[in-house]
Every structure is written in structure tokens, then in C-alpha cells.
Amino acid sequence: MLGIRDGRLRVLLWQRALAPDAGRWSLPGGRLAADEDVESSVRRQLAEKVDVREIAHVEQLSVFSDPHRTPGPRTIATAFLGLVPSDADPELPADTAWHEIEALPPTAFDHAGIVESARERLRAKLSYTNLGFALAPAAFTISALREHYVAALGHPVSATNLQRVLTRRDLLEPTGGTVPPGRAGGRPAALFRFTDRTLRVTDAFAVLRPPARGAADRRSGGPTDVVLP
Amino acid sequence: MLGIRDGRLRVLLWQRALAPDAGRWSLPGGRLAADEDVESSVRRQLAEKVDVREIAHVEQLSVFSDPHRTPGPRTIATAFLGLVPSDADPELPADTAWHEIEALPPTAFDHAGIVESARERLRAKLSYTNLGFALAPAAFTISALREHYVAALGHPVSATNLQRVLTRRDLLEPTGGTVPPGRAGGRPAALFRFTDRTLRVTDAFAVLRPPARGAADRRSGGPTDVVLP
DNA sequence: TCAAAAGTGTTCTTTCTACACCCATGC
DNA sequence: GCATGGGTGTAGAAAGAACACTTTTGA
Numbered sequence: 001m002l003g004i005r006d007g008r009l010r011v012l013l014w015q016r017a018l019a020p021d022a023g024r025w026s027l028p029g030g031r032l033a034a035d036e037d038v039e040s041s042v043r044r045q046l047a048e049k050v051d052v053r054e055i056a057h058v059e060q061l062s063v064f065s066d067p068h069r070t071p072g073p074r075t076i077a078t079a080f081l082g083l084v085p086s087d088a089d090p091e092l093p094a095d096t097a098w099h100e101i102e103a104l105p106p107t108a109f110d111h112a113g114i115v116e117s118a119r120e121r122l123r124a125k126l127s128y129t130n131l132g133f134a135l136a137p138a139a140f141t142i143s144a145l146r147e148h149y150v151a152a153l154g155h156p157v158s159a160t161n162l163q164r165v166l167t168r169r170d171l172l173e174p175t176g177g178t179v180p181p182g183r184a185g186g187r188p189a190a191l192f193r194f195t196d197r198t199l200r201v202t203d204a205f206a207v208l209r210p211p212a213r214g215a216a217d218r219r220s221g222g223p224t225d226v227v228l229p
Numbered sequence: 230m231l232g233i234r235d236g237r238l239r240v241l242l243w244q245r246a247l248a249p250d251a252g253r254w255s256l257p258g259g260r261l262a263a264d265e266d267v268e269s270s271v272r273r274q275l276a277e278k279v280d281v282r283e284i285a286h287v288e289q290l291s292v293f294s295d296p297h298r299t300p301g302p303r304t305i306a307t308a309f310l311g312l313v314p315s316d317a318d319p320e321l322p323a324d325t326a327w328h329e330i331e332a333l334p335p336t337a338f339d340h341a342g343i344v345e346s347a348r349e350r351l352r353a354k355l356s357y358t359n360l361g362f363a364l365a366p367a368a369f370t371i372s373a374l375r376e377h378y379v380a381a382l383g384h385p386v387s388a389t390n391l392q393r394v395l396t397r398r399d400l401l402e403p404t405g406g407t408v409p410p411g412r413a414g415g416r417p418a419a420l421f422r423f424t425d426r427t428l429r430v431t432d433a434f435a436v437l438r439p440p441a442r443g444a445a446d447r448r449s450g451g452p453t454d455v456v457l458p
Numbered sequence: 459t460c461a462a463a464a465g466t467g468t469t470c471t472t473t474c475t476a477c478a479c480c481c482a483t484g485c
Numbered sequence: 486g487c488a489t490g491g492g493t494g495t496a497g498a499a500a501g502a503a504c505a506c507t508t509t510t511g512a
Contacts, residue, residue: 389493416489
């Protein structure tokens with residue numbers, strides 16, 4: 001479960017009370033029940049154990065199956081990436097906390113590796129999908145959104161170009177609202193929202209695209225053309 | 230296990246002799262042994278059961294865990310995408326065969342869905358990685374390579390542009406050899422090979438790239454600059 | 459009126475697609 | 486010679502990065 005908290009990308013971890021790996025921090029999760037699939041299971045575990053219900057997005061990462069990944073009897077984990085918007089503020093049990101992903105505490109088992117693969121997936125998808133919706137609050141200014149992207153990507157992002165890219169892809173729309181400037185002055189910032197709050201791939205074919213239904217079609221046809229969806 | 234055979238994208242399937250789903254075609258696979266991880270298991274299963282050893286690439290797709298995906302006791306499958314180059318010609322047992330992916334025979338359980346997700350993954354990765362190496366033979370002409378891409382992507386691909394994109398990305402190199410033309414004449418075709426035969430991502434950041442270490446660096450620095458790798 | 463923050467206009471570069479053209483060979 | 490397939494040259498288009506400039510506010 002990742003999210004932006006206080007301008008940093010953080011992961012929700014839970015401190016183990018008992019052996020094995022007592023005292024170390026662990027990803028939330030648990031055993032798969034007989035009548036559920038892995039995704040339902042993840043949502044159930046999070047709801048039950050850490051009371052996180054405002055999950056904007058969940059997707060499978062990968063199976064971790066090294067026979068020695070945990071001590072004792074062999075266990076296999078299906079790891080998930082979950083994202084919580086920064087305006088959701090779930091009540092957390094005493095033994096769970098948001099940890100900065102750049103400075104993880106000692107983690108249990110292979111959980112550090114899982115966190116790393118989650119971060120990579122998030123970074124990649126921010127680039128070619130609308131996944132920002134799952135990190136950002138319902139409404140935001142461009143500069144706030146920019147800070148979310150900076151935190152998640154780990155490199156500078158220009159507010160100007162961020163707005164342009166997301167707008168050109170029809171991912172953002174203005175809410176109409178504005179936010180007044182602080183004491184220092186400045187123009188009031190417009191509020192935006194994501195047009196969709198489900199995952200949408202915006203840039204499927206980076207290259208080797210199917211031939212453009214453009215030039216040729218337009219030439220041959222004319223204004224009576226019917227364009228199929 | 231996917232590969233190009235006779236100019237078509239095909240999947241290696243195995244016909245079930247016994248219930249459940251007797252007579253239907255099934256993806257090769259089997260139970261995970263106690264001392265192996267899922268990837269070793271896949272390679273072992275393929276080597277043992279269908280004698281496919283020339284596998285150029287294997288990667289995890291996803292876990293299929295619907296409690297009702299198979300009859301009887303609940304089973305969970307970790308699905309993999311494996312690719313065999315078109316010049317590898319493994320001996321196949323009598324009950325296995327390459328099936329055209331566009332015209333699958335009746336398949337067992339949820340295997341048709343798994344095949345579909347494998348194809349999607351393959352298409353996407355052909356676009357932004359060097360994954361072509363895992364479909365193509367060791368040396369090939371551009372037009373032969375083009376046919377592989379057409380079969381896998383399912384849409385027209387221009388040989389001209391394919392060569393240019395792959396060359397610009399330093400994925401192809403000439404072997405020096407050529408292939409004489411057929412009876413109809415024509416210029417002899419040059420042979421190429423992939424420079425790497427392991428997966429390489431060539432287009433990681435489609436957008437929201439980290440700032441270019443270009444213009445600014447060049448201006449501020451000058452000829453004494455040291456460029457770090 | 460000036461500083462600060464937000465937002466727009468414009469240019470530059472890169473990278474791909476489209477297409478015209480040249481090359482080497484068999485008949 | 487000339488048809489055929491292979492390969493290159495080059496213009497056009499699209500998308501994003503960079504940056505100058507305008508807008509709107511507080512003090």
C-alpha cells in the first residue's frame with residue numbers, strides 16, 4: 001500500500017510482534033481463504049487488519065516463491081501494489097505506520113524487494129497511464145499535483161509540462177474552483193480533477209504503431225466519410 | 230509458450246487425456262516442487278514434459294486464483310509467458326502441438342484467457358523492448374523479421390521503419406552475410422542479428438522524463454566537462 | 459508598484475511515419 | 486532491359502521539453 005504523505009512517497013507497514021522476524025516491519029497481508037481470489041483477499045486483509053478502505057487502485061505485481069524467502073515451512077506470496085489517495089486518512093492500528101520509501105526500517109523477509117518492485121511499477125505507470133488519480137486527492141492545484149509526481153518519480157517535474165501532457169491526454173479537467181494565494185501573494189490557483197478514476201492506458205504503442213488511420217483515409221474519403229470508433 | 234511457426238503466432242498446447250476437461254487443450258505446466266521457485270519450475274516442466282529447452286525468454290504474467298477456475302479442489306496457477314525462437318525445433322510428444330493463437334481449439338479451464346494475456350504482454354513489450362530476439366532466429370533478413378513482427382502484433386509493419394527503429398536503438402547489427410534472391414530476382418538481402426539476447430528496455434520513460442542532461446550541462450560546462458555514465 | 463505564484467505562447471528537439479528514390483540481382 | 490525485392494534519403498507530423506512572457510494576487 002503506497003501513498004503520498006507529507007510530500008513523500010510512503011509505504012504502509014506493520015510491526016511484527018512475534019517470531020519469525022519479531023520487531024521488523026512487514027507488508028500487510030495474510031492467508032488466502034478458500035472461497036476468494038487473490039485480489040478479493042488483498043482488499044479483505046486491508047479492510048480487516050488496517051482499516052484501509054479508501055483504496056483507489058490495486059494491481060498484481062508478481063509472485064515471490066523462493067523456497068527460502070521465509071524461515072520454516074515454505075510460503076508463497078502474491079504481491080500487490082495498492083494506492084491510497086493523499087486525502088484519504090484511514091485510522092491506523094497502533095502497530096502500523098507510513099514509512100518513507102527512501103528510508104525503510106528493517107523489514108521482514110523479502111519485503112524490501114517487494115516494496116522496490118512496487119515503486120518501479122508505480123513510476124512506469126505514472127508515465128503512460130492516468131495512474132496519478134490514485135495518488136492525488138479528489139481536487140488539486142497543478143502545483144500540488146506536481147509535488148505528488150515529484151515524490152513518486154523521484155526527479156524534478158515541470159508544472160507547466162505536467163499540466164500540458166495530462167491535458168492533452170484528456171486526463172484532467174478544471175473543477176471551476178480556485179484556491180486563494182498565501183500571504184506572499186500570487187495568482188490564485190485553479191483546481192483540477194482527474195476525468196477518470198479508473199486506470200486508463202494513454203500511450204499503449206510507443207512505437208511500431210498500427211498505420212495511422214489518417215492521411216490515406218482522409219484523402220480517399222472526404223466529408224461523407226463515416227469514421228468507426 | 231509462444232512462438233512464430235509458419236508465419237503465424239502460435240501457442241504450444243497439450244491435449245488432456247483424462248478428466249477433468251478430457252480432450253481439451255491445455256497449457257503445459259504442473260505442480261510446484263518443494264525446493265524450487267516458480268520460474269525454475271516452469272523451465273523444469275517444459276524440459277521434462279515437452280522437451281522444450283531452447284527457450285529464449287520467460288517472464289511471469291499473473292496469478293489466476295478464481296476459486297472456481299478448475300473443478301474439484303481449488304487450484305492456483307502462476308501463469309508465464311515463454312518464447313521460443315522460430316529456428317528452434319524441439320521434438321514434441323504426440324499429444325502436444327503448436328496452435329494458431331487466432332484459432333484456438335477448445336481449451337481447458339481458463340487457459341484461453343491466459344493465452345490472451347500472454348499475447349497482450351508480448352505485443353506491448355515488442356514495442357518498447359528488444360523482445361524480438363526471443364521470436365526471431367539467430368540471423369535473419371529484415372523482411373523475415375518484419376513477418377515475425379506482423380504475426381505477433383497483428384497489424385502491418387513497414388520493413389523500412391522497423392529496420393530504422395531497431396537500428397537507432399542499437400538492437401540490430403549486420404552479420405555480414407547475405408541471402409541470394411529467389412528466381413524472381415531482386416537484390417540479395419543482408420543478414421542481421423540482435424545485439425543482445427536478453428531483455429532490454431529501450432524506451433523506459435515515454436513521458437515525464439527526468440530533465441535532459443543536455444542543453445544546460447553543455448552550456449555551463451565546456452570541453453573539460455566529465456560526463457559520468 | 460513590486461514580488462510571488464500561476465498559467466500561456468512559442469520555439470526547439472527528438473522521434474517516428476510516409477513515401478520517393480536508388481541498388482543489385484535473375485531472367 | 487526490366488521486373489523484383491532490398492535498402493537509403495528525405496520530408497512531414499506529432500509530442501514533449503525548455504523557456505520567455507503574461508496574468509493575478511498580497512503587501
